[in-house]
Amino acid sequence: MTSGDLLTYYDDRTGERFGLTPGELGAWTAATSALLTEGCGLGPGDTAAVLLPPHWQTAAVLLGAWSAGMRLSIRGWATAGLTPAGDPLDVTFVERRRVGNWLDEVPDGRHQFVLGLAPHGEATGDVPPGYRDYTSSLRPYLGVHPPRHEFQEHLPAVADGTTYREYAQTAAAVAERNGIRSGDRVLIDTAEQEQPLIWLLGPLSVGASIVLCAHLDASLLDDRIAREGITQVLR
Template sequence: MPGMGELFTYYDDATGERTGLTAAELGGWSAATAALLTEGCGLGKGSRVAVLLPPHWQTAAVLLGAWSAGFEVSYRGWATAGLSPAGDPVDATFVERRRAGSWLDEVPAARHQFVLGLEPAGAPTPEVPEDYRDFPAEVRPYLGAAPPASPVGAEDLAVSDTTFGEYEEVAAGVAARYGIGPGDRVLLNAAGSEQPLMWLVAPLAAGASIVLCANLDSSRLDDRVAAEAVTRVLSVE
């Protein structure tokens, strides 16, 4: 049955992509991201990371990897393009390839700059911009790495001015507001759920699994709900 055992399922109806990840597989990509940043880049707990990516399974791996290493994350997706970023430099940036050219003037300065093509199966990024490193190629050698050993403290910053403890409370509140509970399988429209608090953190905090749909074809919605055993549908336009 499609989705059986998957924690995170990603669809792109424009390309026909379907990528399903179990908890172990998503955890492996997240641990590899953390290792790339800590072992590969030499970053430590409290480092600041800017993520300029749309909702996507690779974005989930980047965010979870950065958070698991105790980094402070600032996030902007496609809909917020054109907004000026924080003026302070960060330690690492992750930028979507198709936006890299138009966003170069807006990306915070960083010692380590990664680009993602968001290709199916995490394939290498075509035409990597100058001064950027290809995230899929750079992270693969770290697949199989153990998760970070140092626990993240509740008082450490998760996002700007918000600690991990506070962020967890907000996520739990969002899940409760939308009736998301343990064992739920939640379908979200990426176009209506840009902030990771909604499409990633709240469902995971509630013990639910995720079906994230980009370029959602509404005519396929009923069939997808049935095929993926979805129990909650959120932010569908």
């Protein structure tokens, strides 16, 4: 393996490779949690919609929102939303190219953040009206410890009412079903595995590291498996 990354992201269409160590992913997660709690005044029981594809920044958004005790509606690039009709949203995280596209049903939130998903987390240059750029908003909170709250496993982790305890158990079951164990390094084709339970929480729940591959070029697969020390492949 070439690095100590906990999460490595490739985009074979652009040639991007970006890695986060456990400490770096933890810093982005903590900053996102602080943005939501200190910056937005949100916390346990509040609802967030995440309309983002598998990406290292998506991991920070999801883990940060869950660290704040929030209830998430997870909507990837192709999946339908989980939030019941009329259910109020406290915050939304949306990929920039989805905003203003009439084909997409982008929900409104009291707080709205847009992500350009740039290679190194650069700010989005064109922020739509009513939105804030996620990475720019996050910067003041990097290195800041978010307020601690008493974590309550019985609270819903997602919009269908699944609790944090149940969600953690499901993540562990996903890892077991896919043969993922502690110390594994798991290569994941994002086009085939869009659900965070599979591409993020399953591996993390058992202490595995993740190599996310967007627009996976099959001709690069063998070299990447060797270069990254891959032990499991999910396609």
